[in-house]
Amino acid sequence: MEIFVQQFINALALGGTYALLALGLAMVFSVLGLINFAHGELMTITGYAMFFAIAAGIPFPIAVILGIAAATLAAILMERIAFRPVRDANTATMLLTSFAVSTILHMLFQNLISARPKAIPVPDWMIGAINLGGLSIGVIQVMSITATTLLLLALTVFLRRSILGIAMRAASLDFPVTRLMGINANAVIATAFGISGLLAGVAGVLWLAQRGSVDPLMGFLPVLKAFIAVVLGGLGSLPGAVLGGFVLAFIEVSLRAFLPDDWLPFRESITLTLVIILLLVRPEGLLGRKDAVR
Amino acid sequence: MRIPGYLKATAAALLLAGTSMSTAVQADDHEIKIGYAGGFTGYLAPYDQPSLKGVQLAVDQLNAAGGILGMQIELIVKDTRTDTAQSAVAAQELVDEGVVAMIVSCDVDPAVASGVIAQAAEIPAASSCASTPTLPDAVGPYMFSNYTADNLQAAVLASYAREQGYENAYILLSRDTPYTEKLPEYFAEAFQAMGGNLVAVGEYATGQQDFSAEVTKIKGLDPQPDVIQTAAYEPDFPAFIKQLRAAGIDTPVLGSDGIDSPTTFGLGDVAEGVVFSNAGFASPGSPLEAYEVAYEAKYGEPNDTVFTATGYDLMMVIAAAIEAAGSTDGPAIRDAWDNLENVEVATGLITYKDQNRVPVRVVALNMVSGGERVHVGDYSPDPSMIPAP
Numbered sequence: 001m002e003i004f005v006q007q008f009i010n011a012l013a014l015g016g017t018y019a020l021l022a023l024g025l026a027m028v029f030s031v032l033g034l035i036n037f038a039h040g041e042l043m044t045i046t047g048y049a050m051f052f053a054i055a056a057g058i059p060f061p062i063a064v065i066l067g068i069a070a071a072t073l074a075a076i077l078m079e080r081i082a083f084r085p086v087r088d089a090n091t092a093t094m095l096l097t098s099f100a101v102s103t104i105l106h107m108l109f110q111n112l113i114s115a116r117p118k119a120i121p122v123p124d125w126m127i128g129a130i131n132l133g134g135l136s137i138g139v140i141q142v143m144s145i146t147a148t149t150l151l152l153l154a155l156t157v158f159l160r161r162s163i164l165g166i167a168m169r170a171a172s173l174d175f176p177v178t179r180l181m182g183i184n185a186n187a188v189i190a191t192a193f194g195i196s197g198l199l200a201g202v203a204g205v206l207w208l209a210q211r212g213s214v215d216p217l218m219g220f221l222p223v224l225k226a227f228i229a230v231v232l233g234g235l236g237s238l239p240g241a242v243l244g245g246f247v248l249a250f251i252e253v254s255l256r257a258f259l260p261d262d263w264l265p266f267r268e269s270i271t272l273t274l275v276i277i278l279l280l281v282r283p284e285g286l287l288g289r290k291d292a293v294r
Numbered sequence: 295m296r297i298p299g300y301l302k303a304t305a306a307a308l309l310l311a312g313t314s315m316s317t318a319v320q321a322d323d324h325e326i327k328i329g330y331a332g333g334f335t336g337y338l339a340p341y342d343q344p345s346l347k348g349v350q351l352a353v354d355q356l357n358a359a360g361g362i363l364g365m366q367i368e369l370i371v372k373d374t375r376t377d378t379a380q381s382a383v384a385a386q387e388l389v390d391e392g393v394v395a396m397i398v399s400c401d402v403d404p405a406v407a408s409g410v411i412a413q414a415a416e417i418p419a420a421s422s423c424a425s426t427p428t429l430p431d432a433v434g435p436y437m438f439s440n441y442t443a444d445n446l447q448a449a450v451l452a453s454y455a456r457e458q459g460y461e462n463a464y465i466l467l468s469r470d471t472p473y474t475e476k477l478p479e480y481f482a483e484a485f486q487a488m489g490g491n492l493v494a495v496g497e498y499a500t501g502q503q504d505f506s507a508e509v510t511k512i513k514g515l516d517p518q519p520d521v522i523q524t525a526a527y528e529p530d531f532p533a534f535i536k537q538l539r540a541a542g543i544d545t546p547v548l549g550s551d552g553i554d555s556p557t558t559f560g561l562g563d564v565a566e567g568v569v570f571s572n573a574g575f576a577s578p579g580s581p582l583e584a585y586e587v588a589y590e591a592k593y594g595e596p597n598d599t600v601f602t603a604t605g606y607d608l609m610m611v612i613a614a615a616i617e618a619a620g621s622t623d624g625p626a627i628r629d630a631w632d633n634l635e636n637v638e639v640a641t642g643l644i645t646y647k648d649q650n651r652v653p654v655r656v657v658a659l660n661m662v663s664g665g666e667r668v669h670v671g672d673y674s675p676d677p678s679m680i681p682a683p
Binding site for chain 1: 334335337339340343344469494495497499501503504506507508510511514528529530532533536537539540541542555556557559560561562563564598599
């Protein structure tokens, strides 16, 4: 029983990070119809911002804030520089643009900063664990669960209460009509990118605290997981992205925890097979709309 | 796009200068061409970029000392972008440019792609730092290894583990790369051959970050392991050891050369006491210490990875092979290379004779202590103790 609870908490913490990333992808998708494959590079930018901040002697908590701010700013710049000029082109063009942005950033990091990983020393208190009657919950796990909960609450309030938030939800349903209501398209899209950058920044800090270093290619794998989560949850659905992130994490952690040893080499293929089965049963994703355009 | 006139003129001048320069190079018979087709961008960049820096330092030193066979070395570098197809193309370009020996990428797949081209042209080639011991035979008699082979490192780690009296071992491996899969398996094989007991094998995916499930499993093992061995490196190793120590497991951990990086020394308390193998330790008065001084003089920053030194070593091995062959003829260099014994390089001595093109070189064990590297010792294991590849 204890081991079940422990693995449940493990999955919850991992799911939080996936959910933050998936939500960032989904925010942009819902207004632009674009899966931004350069999303992972926003985490890398958080990492380098933290690395340079710490190297300059700035205390860790402020470096964290600078890192998140850097990702937010980078996301807004990405939209302004790379995506706005091709906004009216078809989705394939935008998709390729996002791959181009990602590759260009990889090369810049490799050639201007370093191809080798840069260490980000994490304070010792973040490495420890809290012991609760046989359970051990890592500080980073607690932070992951807390950050996810707080951000999801804040985002829900923003999307339900503020004009811009309501406009964003409207835009995700029907952008042309939203514009006819007098909503500024640039503001909506820039905000979506800004929020996705903020979420990527927070996920980046949690990710970096685990790995202790930043390297040029670190964003690739998380964005892939987030993409699976978004598809699983239903493209275009924000709650779906969050649910998708948690479901993916639960599948991954339970397979790693409870699969017989002989089966372990196949865990990733089993994960993806389960995802495919879920999509066969619900082609529009867990919380996707039946009429969604893909 | 409109291009200002003065830019056009400059571009034309550069183009002309470029053409005349390359003809000058072709006309010069007093150059000996060595090629390096490496992954200088893409996922091998963290290894091939440092290797290249070491190779360049070696070329500088060799040229300053009169070159090889009295000829200056011209190093031709091609980026393969860590792409297997591009590795074959780059190798073919190097063959066409007339290189007499070739350095290829740090990983097995691109190294094989380049290697078969060199093999067909009868030009000896070596991977900068691929450590899979079966690599040379996968290509043919013109392919060599350079880096410390996985089974050699594993044997040293296993004998150290037995010396420490560890009875029960747990290994953590990832089947994503031959290195992360085979090294722990060689360790388990050697450890068991030396009388140890393997408790369990854990698996992870490269880049998975979250080791909570694996750590929870280790906690439930019976008997508890006395030692954990893994070839995981960044970002997996830091994530694993943090989560392992956070769960209150203080079992000693043995790593391999992949974790020889500033990140490991910046991990703080969790990495305290971790022992890892690598290609050499810069003890006072050692050739590696002299190398580090020369490196800092050339690049203006201290060397932060052993991969620069092994790149330097490889260039020195190639120079020794050509000197021993007394010619730039491919088959002659190959034969001389295959018979090299005790070549003095930055990390110590390298021998190729009777080793089937996988060199015997020293393996150093290091301990992470107080954020610093402490030398445990240099090991040259008994060949009978090294698991067969």
